[in-house]
Amino acid sequence: MARVAIVTGGTRGIGEAISLALKEAGMTVAANYAGNEEKAKAFTERTGIAAFRWDVSDYDACQQGVAEVEAALGPVDVVINNAGITRDGTILKMTAQMWDEVIRTNLGGCFNMAKAAFPGMRERKWGRIVNIGSINGQAGQYGQVNYAAAKSGIHGFTKALAQEGARFGVTVNAIAPGYIDTEMVAAVPADVLEKIVAKIPVGRLGQAHEIARAVAFLCAEDGGFITGSTLSINGGQHMY
Numbered sequence: 001m002a003r004v005a006i007v008t009g010g011t012r013g014i015g016e017a018i019s020l021a022l023k024e025a026g027m028t029v030a031a032n033y034a035g036n037e038e039k040a041k042a043f044t045e046r047t048g049i050a051a052f053r054w055d056v057s058d059y060d061a062c063q064q065g066v067a068e069v070e071a072a073l074g075p076v077d078v079v080i081n082n083a084g085i086t087r088d089g090t091i092l093k094m095t096a097q098m099w100d101e102v103i104r105t106n107l108g109g110c111f112n113m114a115k116a117a118f119p120g121m122r123e124r125k126w127g128r129i130v131n132i133g134s135i136n137g138q139a140g141q142y143g144q145v146n147y148a149a150a151k152s153g154i155h156g157f158t159k160a161l162a163q164e165g166a167r168f169g170v171t172v173n174a175i176a177p178g179y180i181d182t183e184m185v186a187a188v189p190a191d192v193l194e195k196i197v198a199k200i201p202v203g204r205l206g207q208a209h210e211i212a213r214a215v216a217f218l219c220a221e222d223g224g225f226i227t228g229s230t231l232s233i234n235g236g237q238h239m240y
Contacts, residue, residue: 004073005128005219006066008032008056008113009083011043013182014132017208018080019049021216027078030069032056034083056083056109057101066116075124078219079117081110081131081154086184088143099146106150110157118161118170127170128219131158132211133230135178139238151176155230162228171227173218178234181205201236 005022009015010031019031031051033040040051050072054065070076084106087098110131121127136144137151155174162172179185179196185205188196197205214231217223232238 002028003077004028005078006030007080011040011051014208014211015082017212018215021212025216028073057104059112062112062116075120076117078128079113081113083109090143091145102146103150107153121170122168125169129172130215130218131174133174133176135234135238159228174230175214176230176232177211178237179205
């Protein structure tokens with residue numbers, strides 16, 4: 001039976017590429033999305049991948065969402081915590097709401113999804129959790145104290161949960177993408193984007209499929225000896 005994978009934020013951008021890569025790897029994929037019904041429907045029609053709507057920042061919604069996927073597709077063996085939002089601003093302009101929304105979605109969503117899926121993985125002695133961090137969680141970024149804090153927290157969350165899952169065949173890893181050619185990056189003003197690319201040693205933005213390929217690698221059947229790791233995919237922009 002094919003492994004069942006949930007990809008949060010899985011109908012657009014990097015998430016869509018991950019959903020497709022896992023499908024191509026032979027998995028049965030459920031793509032989670034937060035609110036855009038029209039784009040989610042178009043995604044399913046285009047890819048044949050089922051889309052399920054819930055808010056990853058909502059603990060109860062994640063419990064219900066995982067249960068819904070399992071009822072429709074079978075036990076969840078793989079969770080990709082990709083969903084994320086931005087609410088940028090310097091700390092002088094950032095409101096408590098802007099902080100809370102980003103922390104609840106980008107970091108809290110990882111906890112909520114792992115809490116829902118991890119017990120079943122542990123019981124079945126097999127699981128793969130991949131959390132999508134960011135170069136800005138490693139190096140920081142002006143005007144993103146909320147986003148950088150959440151993404152940095154993902155790396156600690158990954159290492160700690162990896163220790164809990166290791167002896168049960170559940171691996172937990174993270175990927176820290178650099179600047180990837182997605183709608184979010186395309187919205188950056190052209191002059192700012194030019195300066196960003198100038199700082200990337202390979203001289204270009206990354207592609208979503210390059211992140212997706214790494215996710216598929218970490219989720220493979222023979223990937224059980226890789227856990228607690230963060231794979232940086234940033235064109236050499238940040239090395240440590």
